[in-house]
Amino acid sequence: MLDIKWIRDNADALDAALEKRGAGPLAGTLIDLDERRRAVIQKAQDMQSRRNAASREIGAAMAAKNFGLAEKLKAEVAEIKTLLPAAEEEERQVTAELNDALSRIPNIPLDDVPFGRDxxxxxxxxxxxxxxxxxxxxxxxxxxxxxxxxxxxxxxxxxxxxxxxxxxxxxxxxxxxxxxxxxxxxxxxxxxxxxxxxxxxxxxxxxxxxxxxxxxxxxxxxxxxxxxxxxxxxxxxxxxxxxxxxxxxxxxxxxxxxxxxxxxxxxxxxxxxxxxxxxxxxxxxxxxxxxxxxxxxxxxxxxxxxxxxxxxxxxxxxxxxxxxxxxxxxxxxxxxxxxxxxxxxxxxxxxxxxxxxxxxxxxxxxxxxxxxxxxxxxxxxxxxxxxxxxxxxxxxxxxxxxxxxxxxxxxxxxxxxxxxxxxxxxx
CATH class of the missing domain: 3.30.930.10 (Bira Bifunctional Protein; Domain 2)
Incomplete structure (x- = not known):
């Protein structure tokens, strides 16, 4: 399996290698999948960060006897808890899709391998x-x-x-x-x-x-x-x-x-x-x-x-x-x-x-x-x-x-x- 980080940095080299092997370009598709994966990961992380921050704010609101704000924050935390599993599942699906795509790509030939079709x-x-x-x-x-x-x-x-x-x-x-x-x-x-x-x-x-x-x-x-x-x-x-x-x-x-x-x-x-x-x-x-x-x-x-x-x-x-x-x-x-x-x-x-x-x-x-x-x-x-x-x-x-x-x-x-x-x- 090839490293997605290497592919992001060497997109043209990957496509050139695949062409030598008789396959079409794939770097763009793989990078798009990785962008989706990164976006979904960031979305889940942002939700987790906000949940943690809101939980801390609840304590502060309760200490200040601002019960209305505390209830509002509790509702926000509850909503995040409801939405987070779906975001995590989306992350798993996109990651699995990327890994499957990577697992089907052949290895990169060494520079001294002769070019040919068969x-x-x-x-x-x-x-x-x-x-x-x-x-x-x-x-x-x-x-x-x-x-x-x-x-x-x-x-x-x-x-x-x-x-x-x-x-x-x-x-x-x-x-x-x-x-x-x-x-x-x-x-x-x-x-x-x-x-x-x-x-x-x-x-x-x-x-x-x-x-x-x-x-x-x-x-x-x-x-x-x-x-x-x-x-x-x-x-x-x-x-x-x-x-x-x-x-x-x-x-x-x-x-x-x-x-x-x-x-x-x-x-x-x-x-x-x-x-x-x-x-x-x-x-x-x-x-x-x-x-x-x-x-x-x-x-x-x-x-x-x-x-x-x-x-x-x-x-x-x-x-x-x-x-x-x-x-x-x-x-x-x-x-x-x-x-x-x-x-x-x-x-x-x-x-x-x-x-x-x-x-x-x-x-x-x-x-x-x-x-x-x-x-x-x-x-x-x-x-x-x-x-x-x-x-x-x-x-x-x-x-x-x-x-x-x-x-x-x-x-x-x-x-x-x-x-x-x-x-x-x-x-």
């Missing part, structure tokens, strides 16, 4: 590794998995409907190995603290990281009013909500391996084959909580941690900087890591690492205080996939495919596979 305008930063050189024909992951007998979409559809997958036997173990490998790498070498966090969260948690109110259609809600997390970013980032942290203890770095749940409401007809876009999937999520001065450097560090997963797996990938029109709602800058998929003959996103500034912290009221400071400052938050486990499985299957249809297990996963070096056909 993914076609994203800017490639680097490529790492080499594409596999084969003499055999590439296959898509679902062709490989079904031929091996370890991937079953029909069974998943019977159980749950479309956009679900059943993995069995050696492929199920390979996916589990990928998740364990990622967690061990990030905790053992990258300094992240592993967290086992709730998969069901309250409205406030979803609001804090920006999923609510704008993106409710992309989420699954339970019958008791809670939400299934679309990413562990929600649970991990909200660990610091309504907290005041010591600056010297920052940064905090958290990692979690969890199922994630998304309705994919806006992706009808996209990636309907296979397991690229699922309602339920595993993801290793990275979250950092930093002070204001460290967040940009932390963004580069987090992206490097996610890249290391693909380097260890021997997968070719590229890093792109998302343009203003393709960036997520809460991000100030985002790097997407796109892994090469031979079966599709293209790059596909496997990680997205974003720096959010204090955008989420304002929604969560998460602050920090320096050792010698009296005032507090909003923390900066970052999140990234380290990486999406299901997509990593797809990448391994397609990049390590052998001519006979088997899949070689990458060396990095050997400690987790119990001696299994090749994924073969179900027997």
């Amino acid at each position: 993914e076609a305008d994203n800017v490639e930063a680097r490529r790492v590794g080499e594409k596999p050189a084969w003499n055999h024909r590439p296959l898509e992951h679902y062709e490989i998995g079904e031929a091996l007998g370890w991937m079953d979409f029909e069974a998943a559809a019977k159980i749950a409907g479309s956009r679900f997958t059943v993995l069995k036997g050696q492929l199920a173990r390979l996916e589990r190995a990928l998740g364990q490998f990622m967690i061990d790498l990030h905790t053992g070498e990258h300094g992240y603290t592993e967290v086992h966090a709730p998969l069901l969260v309250r409205d406030d948690a979803m609001y804090g990281t920006g999923q609510l109110p704008k993106f409710s259609e992309d989420l699954f809600r339970t019958t008791d009013g809670r939400w299934l997390i679309p990413t562990a970013e929600v649970s991990l980032t909200n660990l610091v909500r309504e907290e005041i942290l010591d600056q010297e203890k920052l940064p905090l770095r958290f990692v979690a391996l969890t199922p994630c749940f998304r309705s994919e409401a806006g992706s009808a007809g996209r990636d309907t084959r296979g397991m690229l876009r699922q309602h339920q999937f595993m993801k290793c999520e990275l979250v950092s909580i930093t002070d204001a001065e460290s967040s940009i450097a932390e963004h580069e560090r987090m992206t490097a941690c996610a890249e290391e997963v693909l380097k260890r797996l021997g997968l070719h990938y590229r890093v792109v900087t998302l343009c203003t029109g393709d960036m997520g709602f809460g991000a100030r800058k985002t790097y997407d890591i796109e892994v090469w998929l031979p079966g599709q003959d293209t790059y596909r996103e496997i990680s997205s690492c974003s720096v959010c500034g204090d955008f989420q912290a304002r929604r969560m009221n998460a602050r920090y205080r320096g050792k010698d400071d009296k005032a507090t400052t909003f923390v900066h938050t970052l999140n990234g996939s380290g990486v999406a486990v299901g997509r990593a499985l797809i990448a391994v299957m397609e990049n390590y495919l052998n001519a006979d249809g088997t899949v070689t297990v990458p060396d990095a996963l050997a400690p987790y596979m119990g001696g299994l070096k090749t994924i073969g056909k179900a027997g």
Whole structure:
């Protein structure tokens, strides 16, 4: 959420940023709402001040035995008491209207974010590794998995409907190995603290990281009013909500391996084959909580941690900087890591690492205080996939495919596979 004080002082900058994101100007509307709010607050305060003053005057009038004036003042106080609740309710309504409007405004892009309308305008930063050189024909992951007998979409559809997958036997173990490998790498070498966090969260948690109110259609809600997390970013980032942290203890770095749940409401007809876009999937999520001065450097560090997963797996990938029109709602800058998929003959996103500034912290009221400071400052938050486990499985299957249809297990996963070096056909 953006600060209304900043908006009042930087109206043109807000509208320029929104234009870069493909939205219309809003600063004037927000400032008008804030003027209404201020006027209503002043009205209520004036009524309260007059009530207090009149109450004191009653005592003075009674002491002077001016009973007529005292009665008149009592009537005025009674009238104010009658009118004040309506003024206070108006204040609550206008404040809620302003906060709702502010909660729907995307974050301000950093100055070095490339301008663009959609993914076609994203800017490639680097490529790492080499594409596999084969003499055999590439296959898509679902062709490989079904031929091996370890991937079953029909069974998943019977159980749950479309956009679900059943993995069995050696492929199920390979996916589990990928998740364990990622967690061990990030905790053992990258300094992240592993967290086992709730998969069901309250409205406030979803609001804090920006999923609510704008993106409710992309989420699954339970019958008791809670939400299934679309990413562990929600649970991990909200660990610091309504907290005041010591600056010297920052940064905090958290990692979690969890199922994630998304309705994919806006992706009808996209990636309907296979397991690229699922309602339920595993993801290793990275979250950092930093002070204001460290967040940009932390963004580069987090992206490097996610890249290391693909380097260890021997997968070719590229890093792109998302343009203003393709960036997520809460991000100030985002790097997407796109892994090469031979079966599709293209790059596909496997990680997205974003720096959010204090955008989420304002929604969560998460602050920090320096050792010698009296005032507090909003923390900066970052999140990234380290990486999406299901997509990593797809990448391994397609990049390590052998001519006979088997899949070689990458060396990095050997400690987790119990001696299994090749994924073969179900027997």
